[in-house]
Amino acid sequence: MGHTATPQEASGRLTVTEHRLANGLRVVLSEDHQTPVAAVCLWYDVGSRHEVPGRTGLAHLFEHLMFQGSYQVPGNGHFEMIQAAGGSPNGTTSFERTNYYETMPAHELELALWLEADRMGTLLTRLDLASLDNQRDVVKNERRQRYDNVPYGTAFERMVALVFPEGHPYHHTPIGSMADLDAASLEDARQFFRTYYAPDNAVLSVVGDIDPEQTLAWIERYFGSIPPYRAKPEPRDGSLPETIGEELRRVIEEAVPSRALMAAYRLPQDGTRAADAADVALTVLGGGESSRLYNRLVRRDRTAVVAGFGMLRLSGAPSLGWLDVKASGEAEIAVIERAVDEELARFAAEGPTPEEMERAQAQLEREWLDRLATVHGRADEFCRYAVQFGDPALALTAVDRVLRVTAEEVRRVAADLLHPRNRGVLVYEPTGEPPEAEAEETGGPAGPPVPDVPADPDIAPGTDAAEVGEGPEEPGRSEGGGESPTGSEVRQAAGPAVDAATAAPEEERQ
Amino acid sequence: MSESNTPAGAPAGAPAGAPGSGGMPAMTLHPRPESGPPRPWAFPAPERGALPNGLTVLRCHRPGQRVIAVELSLASPLAAEPDGLEGVATIMARGLSEGTDRHTAEEFAAELERCGATLDAAADHPGVRVSLEVPASRLTPALGLLADALRAPAFPEPEIERLVANRLDEIQHELASPPRRAAMALYAQLFPAASRMSRPRQGTEESVARIDAAAVRAFYQAHAGPGTATAVVVGDLTGTDLDGALARTLGTWTGAVRPPEPMAPVTGDDTGRVVIVDRPGSVQTQMLIARLGPDRHHPVWPAQVLGVYCLGGTLTSRLDRVLREEKGYTYGIRAQAHVLRSDARGSGAALLAISGSVATDVTGPAVADLWRVLRTLAEEGLTDQERDVAVQNLVGVAPLRFETASAVADALADQVEQELPDDFQGRLYARLAGTGTAAASEAAVRAFPPDRLVTVLVGDAGQILGPVKEAGIGEVTVLPGT
Numbered sequence: 001m002g003h004t005a006t007p008q009e010a011s012g013r014l015t016v017t018e019h020r021l022a023n024g025l026r027v028v029l030s031e032d033h034q035t036p037v038a039a040v041c042l043w044y045d046v047g048s049r050h051e052v053p054g055r056t057g058l059a060h061l062f063e064h065l066m067f068q069g070s071y072q073v074p075g076n077g078h079f080e081m082i083q084a085a086g087g088s089p090n091g092t093t094s095f096e097r098t099n100y101y102e103t104m105p106a107h108e109l110e111l112a113l114w115l116e117a118d119r120m121g122t123l124l125t126r127l128d129l130a131s132l133d134n135q136r137d138v139v140k141n142e143r144r145q146r147y148d149n150v151p152y153g154t155a156f157e158r159m160v161a162l163v164f165p166e167g168h169p170y171h172h173t174p175i176g177s178m179a180d181l182d183a184a185s186l187e188d189a190r191q192f193f194r195t196y197y198a199p200d201n202a203v204l205s206v207v208g209d210i211d212p213e214q215t216l217a218w219i220e221r222y223f224g225s226i227p228p229y230r231a232k233p234e235p236r237d238g239s240l241p242e243t244i245g246e247e248l249r250r251v252i253e254e255a256v257p258s259r260a261l262m263a264a265y266r267l268p269q270d271g272t273r274a275a276d277a278a279d280v281a282l283t284v285l286g287g288g289e290s291s292r293l294y295n296r297l298v299r300r301d302r303t304a305v306v307a308g309f310g311m312l313r314l315s316g317a318p319s320l321g322w323l324d325v326k327a328s329g330e331a332e333i334a335v336i337e338r339a340v341d342e343e344l345a346r347f348a349a350e351g352p353t354p355e356e357m358e359r360a361q362a363q364l365e366r367e368w369l370d371r372l373a374t375v376h377g378r379a380d381e382f383c384r385y386a387v388q389f390g391d392p393a394l395a396l397t398a399v400d401r402v403l404r405v406t407a408e409e410v411r412r413v414a415a416d417l418l419h420p421r422n423r424g425v426l427v428y429e430p431t432g433e434p435p436e437a438e439a440e441e442t443g444g445p446a447g448p449p450v451p452d453v454p455a456d457p458d459i460a461p462g463t464d465a466a467e468v469g470e471g472p473e474e475p476g477r478s479e480g481g482g483e484s485p486t487g488s489e490v491r492q493a494a495g496p497a498v499d500a501a502t503a504a505p506e507e508e509r510q
Numbered sequence: 511m512s513e514s515n516t517p518a519g520a521p522a523g524a525p526a527g528a529p530g531s532g533g534m535p536a537m538t539l540h541p542r543p544e545s546g547p548p549r550p551w552a553f554p555a556p557e558r559g560a561l562p563n564g565l566t567v568l569r570c571h572r573p574g575q576r577v578i579a580v581e582l583s584l585a586s587p588l589a590a591e592p593d594g595l596e597g598v599a600t601i602m603a604r605g606l607s608e609g610t611d612r613h614t615a616e617e618f619a620a621e622l623e624r625c626g627a628t629l630d631a632a633a634d635h636p637g638v639r640v641s642l643e644v645p646a647s648r649l650t651p652a653l654g655l656l657a658d659a660l661r662a663p664a665f666p667e668p669e670i671e672r673l674v675a676n677r678l679d680e681i682q683h684e685l686a687s688p689p690r691r692a693a694m695a696l697y698a699q700l701f702p703a704a705s706r707m708s709r710p711r712q713g714t715e716e717s718v719a720r721i722d723a724a725a726v727r728a729f730y731q732a733h734a735g736p737g738t739a740t741a742v743v744v745g746d747l748t749g750t751d752l753d754g755a756l757a758r759t760l761g762t763w764t765g766a767v768r769p770p771e772p773m774a775p776v777t778g779d780d781t782g783r784v785v786i787v788d789r790p791g792s793v794q795t796q797m798l799i800a801r802l803g804p805d806r807h808h809p810v811w812p813a814q815v816l817g818v819y820c821l822g823g824t825l826t827s828r829l830d831r832v833l834r835e836e837k838g839y840t841y842g843i844r845a846q847a848h849v850l851r852s853d854a855r856g857s858g859a860a861l862l863a864i865s866g867s868v869a870t871d872v873t874g875p876a877v878a879d880l881w882r883v884l885r886t887l888a889e890e891g892l893t894d895q896e897r898d899v900a901v902q903n904l905v906g907v908a909p910l911r912f913e914t915a916s917a918v919a920d921a922l923a924d925q926v927e928q929e930l931p932d933d934f935q936g937r938l939y940a941r942l943a944g945t946g947t948a949a950a951s952e953a954a955v956r957a958f959p960p961d962r963l964v965t966v967l968v969g970d971a972g973q974i975l976g977p978v979k980e981a982g983i984g985e986v987t988v989l990p991g992t
Binding site (some may be wrong): 032034035036037071072076077080081083084085086087088103105106107108109110111114117118121122125133135136137138139140143144145146148149150151194209210218221222224225226227255256257258288289290295298299302305326328329355358359360361362365366369370371374375 | 534535536537538539540542543544545546547548549550551573574575576577613615616619620623624625626627628643644645648673675676678679680682683685686687688712733791792793794796824825826831834835836838839840841867868898899902903905906907908909910913915947
């Protein structure tokens with residue numbers, strides 16, 4: 001089968017090997033026998049940046065169709081078979097990729113591989129208009145639930161449209177527009193599958209309590225005969241000048257509960273040392289409750305109830321540093337903004353203190369340990385590094401790279417990029433009036449500001465969609481249902497409905 | 511296992527070559543593989559002990575889990591909050607990390623983050639939970655900070671004032687959030703006005719505004735002490751002298767508090783009715799349909815778990831099969847049993863709830879369909895296949911669900927708060943497997959009788975009132991949104 005094994009020893013005991021089938025499918029395997037589970041993760045190198053004008057949302061809508069049946073697995077069979085085997089499936093779509101995954105009891109691994117291969121090879125034998133129309137409605141309801149019916153819910157969409165110019169592949173978000181979702185045709189979906197859902201456009205990782213030789217043999221058996229496409233179209237170029245060169249600004253008057261200041265700064269692309277330096281800078285400035293902005297705005301000035309930075313790492317376009325401040329009481333945006341700019345300017349001049357470096361790096365290290373604590377988290381990271389940077393083993397040394405960043409590099413990236421002439425700004429002013437439907441030009445209001453900002457729509461709601469408490473509880477904790485047992489979603493922060501900027505989603509945080 | 515190069519084993523109804531389809535598969539098809547031999551897994555059994563100061567400690571070694579989870583439970587139920595000061599437990603919980611005898615609030619946050627740790631504290635009906643997560647290499651200093659927070663919180667007046675002001679800010683956001691608003695209305699409807707459960711866990715605008723540092727200190731002194739608290743420590747403890755670390759940290763916490771009053775039985779009025787909370791302009795209607803039912807002490811619990819799962823546990827359960835996968839009305843509807851408060855005497859209860867949101871213009875039909883699903887369930891019960899799949903899933907996902915240290919610690923702390931034995935979760939899986947279809951059906955039907963459900967709909971009353979009345983699921987009242 002012509003694969004090359006390249007074992008590497010890296011952080012801790014974790015190791016990873018990479019292989020390639022004759023049809024181009026890349027395979028990443030990593031053994032861990034501590035719990036009898038296995039994670040299967042399949043990344044297709046296609047996301048919303050590959051969409052064409054008039055068809056926004058197609059990549060994500062298509063992700064839903066991948067759960068609507070393939071040749072040997074009709075209807076909802078994919079979900080049904082995995083769940084009956086004690087597994088947990090899902091899929092998400094982002095700007096840059098679409099991932100499908102299932103975590104399985106280890107002895108059911110072969111079933112998961114068979115299921116993924118069946119839909120990669122035969123989806124079009126089942127795809128029909130009835131399922132397209134049904135999932136179109138489901139996705140429109142997903143959009144309403146996660147964005148349009150939520151205060152500030154469309155902030156992310158508006159911000160992205162502001163900082164990535166018209167025509168740029170990242171100008172629109174994965175959820176897409178209602179009009180484009182309506183316009184998607186069966187032929188669009190078929191062509192999308194033919195173009196992007198081929199073994200030579202995918203990386204498959206399997207992590208956990210596995211026998212690598214046996215696993216590779218199963219993969220060869222089930223995936224080996226799927227023909228490659230061999231003509232993968234490159235996404236449109238997402239590169240942009242290093243800085244925006246001006247401040248882009250929009251004021252939104254809407255029925256939101258409080259004033260808000262959000263900003264997105266253009267930052268270095270993921271995979272660079274400068275991106276890691278930017279991550280440390282954003283953590284010092286706005287990550288957690290000892291950060292400069294939290295101390296200034298929430299603790300001292302008392303002008304904000306939420307203040308923080310998150311980072312949306314992108315590899316095919318500039319990354320974004322995402323500022324989110326929710327005003328406290330009647331505090332005015334101009335006052336908040338002046339304080340933010342003072343803090344950024346001071347940081348650009350002085351750089352971080354040694355203590356701040358230590359804290360930021362300790363926080364980033366723990367986030368990495370959390371990410372790697374589950375077999376699914378590891379499988380997803382291996383796919384990410386394989387798809388975006390060509391080498392899955394880079395996942396195991398990512399934290400070391402963050403720890404090697406120096407204070408001077410952090411100061412420099414802040415001085416170069418964290419200033420008003422390199423940002424888009426959204427200012428929310430509450431109206432007290434319900435939003436007019438026609439006022440929603442770019443879409444609805446945003447969900448959670450920073451945390452959900454880089455929202456990757458999922459196939460189905462998990463625990464947090466089943467909120468039954470008005471307070472700090474974690475609904476769905478009982479085993480009665482609404483459960484989303486994948487490790488990364490086990491814990492949901494206890495807290496109020498004001499969304500803290502500090503909790504950018506794991507997938508985009510690294 | 512046989513190979514087949516042609517789709518001879520094609521499934522019934524395979525649309526090979528049908529017009530508009532993609533035709534025959536271009537790949538080699540193989541029959542569905544068999545399962546391998548299952549590998550044993552058991553819910554981890556904690557080791558239970560106590561420190562000389564009376565603090566109960568549960569510990570659990572989980573190899574490979576390099577982030578240690580510590581869950582500390584204080585026996586400070588919300589019912590113990592003074593009348594009119596609802597929210598004081600929440601402000602106390604948050605105030606624990608806002609300065610101690612060794613650090614100011616800012617210094618404390620900085621020290622925690624230097625450990626790479628997170629510390630969250632929240633108050634719920636059973637008590638306050640403080641959750642610490644920290645890499646194993648920095649466990650001892652992080653435990654020291656946790657101990658400081660419990661042993662000697664300063665509750666400085668300016669910090670408490672800030673926490674109160676921020677809490678008042680948050681309430682505005684919660685009122686604007688459809689799921690939160692629905693829960694507020696539901697709890698106010700379901701529970702008697704005198705019950706603490708009828709009011710938001712974190713207080714109302716009125717009650718929070720009354721809270722000051724003196725009230726917080728008084729609540730702390732009455733309810734925070736090692737003798738009534740439990741610490742759960744889970745993670746890879748290899749090479750960690752946990753006994754030494756605990757002795758030097760949480761072991762130095764002193765102070766005697768009385769155990770809380772025995773809980774009054776949880777009761778609610780589940781007379782079937784509908785409350786619409788008006789939210790003009792809403793593009794969806796948030797639904798929360800609920801009543802009270804048995805908690806985990808009741809022998810019916812495993813059957814109820816299965817029944818609730820079959821009704822609305824996942825995308826392939828009955829509710830989503832109709833409302834999502836057939837009708838496209840929603841992104842997802844879930845049913846669940848959420849324990850509110852519980853004790854060994856059986857005074858507790860779980861909230862049995864169906865929740866989700868549907869597009870505004872199909873709210874009437876969606877409600878009607880939902881009730882049709884419930885009536886069909888009551889008439890026909892569950893099938894053996896549904897029961898089997900539920901058991902296979904709930905038992906099978908256990909090793910995934912409890913893969914991380916924090917998931918295990920959380921489940922163990924829940925058991926402590928609910929006065930359940932430490933092996934409850936471990937034994938639950940055998941009990942699920944031993945529960946038949948008839949018992950699961952009966953439990954599901956009893957959990958959601960169509961005429962004994964309180965329905966809260968947060969949405970555009972102007973658009974949904976008529977259609978909801980037409981659906982005929984109970985008397986409808988409209989409440990203003992704020």
